[in-house]
Amino acid sequence: MLSTLTPRGRFLVAGGGLLLVVGALLGERPLVQLAVFLLALPVLSAAMVARERFRLGARRTVTPARVPRGESADVLLEITNADTRPGGLWVLTEGLPGDLGRAPQFLVERLPEGATASLHYRVHGHRRGRHVLGPLRLKLVDPFGLVERSAVGADTAPLLVVPRVRGLGPEGPAGGQGGGGEGSRRTIAVHGEDDVSTREYRHGDDLRKVHWKATARTGELMVRLEERPWRAQATLFLDTRSRAHLVAAHRAGAPTGAWTGPGGDDCPPPDSLEWVVEATASIGTALASRGAVLRAVTDAGELVPPSGRGRLSTEDLLDRLAAVGPSRVASLAPGFEQLCRAAGDGPVICLLGAVGPDDVEALIRGRSGPTVDAAVLADIESWAGHGVARGRRELSAASRGVLARQREDAAALLRQAGWRVAIAGADRSVGDVWAELGGPGSPGAAHVPSPASAAVLSSSAAGTTGGLT
Template sequence: MRGPVATALSSLTLRGRCLVAAGLTLLALGVLLGERPLTQIAVFVLALPLLSAATVARRRFRVSSRRTVSPSRVPRGGSAEVRLEVTNSSQGAGGLWLLAESVPADLGPSPEFVVERLAGGGTASLQYRVHGLRRGHFRLGPLRLRLVDPFGLVLRSVTGIDSAPVVVVPRVLPLGPGGPAGGHGGGGQGARRSFAVHGEDDVSTRAYRHGDDLRKVHWRATARTGELMVRLEERPWRAQATVLLDTRSRAHLLARGRTAGHRPPTAHDDAPPADSLEWLIEAAASIGTELIRRGAVLRVVTDAGELTPTEHRGGLGPGELLDRLAAVGPSRVSGLGPGLDLLARTAGDGPVVALLGALGPDEAAELVRARSGPITDLAVLTDIGSWAGTGVPPARRSSSAGAHAELTRQQEAAAELLRASGWQVVAAGAEDSLASVWARLARHGLAPAPGPRGVPA
């Protein structure tokens, strides 16, 4: 164990160490030269930091802290106000306190405060802001207290054990008035009514697809058009909806290191996502929130599993959806197989909104097989090459351009296969806003599905 001398020396600041060194030098010169006044000055210089160290070491204090974070969920790119209340639980007044709050680097710099002679039982209210630079679950604290003497020669540090959670969630972006079934998504009863609220003569119909229930065939429309027609209902938007989120690292161009989360602003976004995965996660948060608002029971499935609610009531709530998505990261799963198996078991009769990274025709065929049926599903395919930017060395630009062309060809083939199977498909790039992609899905959904629901030959 360290003795009192070693403890005192370890608590000296740089100024205190320099003063001790100066005192020892003066003492040596005084002894060698036989100058008594020089020796007296040296003793005084050496005594000052030692007395300060003894005073600080003997001081007893008890400090408690409490944090209040507002809001408790910080959207990525947003800020939160933190109120830090420091209470002197001792009876006597405190000395000169230097307080340093431990803040994760992804939330900004760690703030420091100076509190001088806080009365016994008194509380000092301090405030600072944190910025959600990166999505995730973080903790603020613990608080580090440094006690110094009035001369700044001795420093004593004590670290607390208290902390407070902060969740940086994906942003919920406005989708606009358009979108699939947007005219019926105003909430309340309008979000739950069927399309079939008209008379028998003006019922909404569509062409028959493989897997449709024959009991829903509208014979009058069939006789009028000359092809088999079925009644069109809004059941998918009122019952259950499932979001399939592709988090495979091999399907995205991920931002690494300090550049992650710091893309320059664009014309429509002050804090654009750093990569295609972040774009899809924000799309899942925004679309999922909209579906919940319309009255749907929401389930979110990834290639690594399902994001289950804490309370077993069937679907995710708006807050739970954001909390679960805040912890989602890239997975090492190579294919969509595990997620598609879960999707086939849990999606039911509701629609599926598939948010996909780089996708090939084989994977698209697996997705179609997992979702055979009469319901029109939606798919957003991200152009991951658009997130590459211009930061490619000249020697690699030709190979990168070739890889981008191959990815584009694969994506177009996958999109054509999905459309031929009755899916509504759009592509999204780094410069596309989510509202524009959602509106394009609505425009594509106005046309009838081009063929039966199944895997094309």
């Protein structure tokens, strides 16, 4: 019985026991009678609650069943009394993960036989992922609130919080390009078929792409620069390594204003990993709307549709990205190998965290040839200083300088190999970075650091030098 007492019931029992002792010592019979009454009341309440029987049915309707990060969903919880007797005083608590907010509580009193009570509450998708609503916890309480009895149901309902899809606009490397069958190519011509863009021959280039007229004119072996059509097949690569990102510490209900973001964004990504996940979702959605066959690969493996093979639809891509989290993979090389196998003749877009020249060498070797692919490198230092370094000490000025130099060296190496490169910081939107990839002279253009990035890199805060290992 003691285990079923509420705090109020425990205080009542303690008070009754004290009165009983005082009344016995002083010989005051009224105090003893009052003490007996106080001690008997919880016993009677416990007996009443223990005899109560119930049969409940619970049904949840989540609208919508999948929401973007930062959006809310409405839940209709229908409670049905399936017993042949009216219910008692029920306190219902809905089980919710901390990522969706505080667990709601409801009070239902004497629900008639076969009747249904409709209860409403709202959940907010603070964090991307697959969440479970429920189970429902029922507490039977006596009218005095002295005793309670709990029971937990087995009914649950899923809620999927997917990445936010940002609008990209008509700019970007995929803008304005023609269609074509899978594996077809489009030549980049400046003034006509006789003036095709060329570059010097590199080890691994296909000899069938040698441009003999340019070779004869320059005296060096030259190859044609061709760009694969974005409406055939496009493959996205997502770097999810925990050592390559600053991952935000979870704080349910944290105000979005606590995070740095581009102007006008009411729900900016809280960390660099969320930024590249949302960029993958946004770019993939834009390419799919233009007819591209999508494939997506992470450092931990390929994201495949439910069938296990074939193209990824927009819904499949968002569903798979909803469950993507930081991985413990140390090297990008295995992921790059799988990327090169999956991409085939289609273009590649890589969204990377903290990388250096050694990290991108395998990618350049695997994608060598007269092609134009794109890479986005995350400026993770721009997310530092906002409480996002979960489980790590703050980055020192020396560490930030090392990361910046490694990133610029990796970007220069990619540009030399013919890649289009852009740098993504906390103050840059996905649309701005996408437009930069498709801007004039993108393959060799130098990135101008954003003001926020420059401020972070010039910080002189004291600390221990260290990377993201």
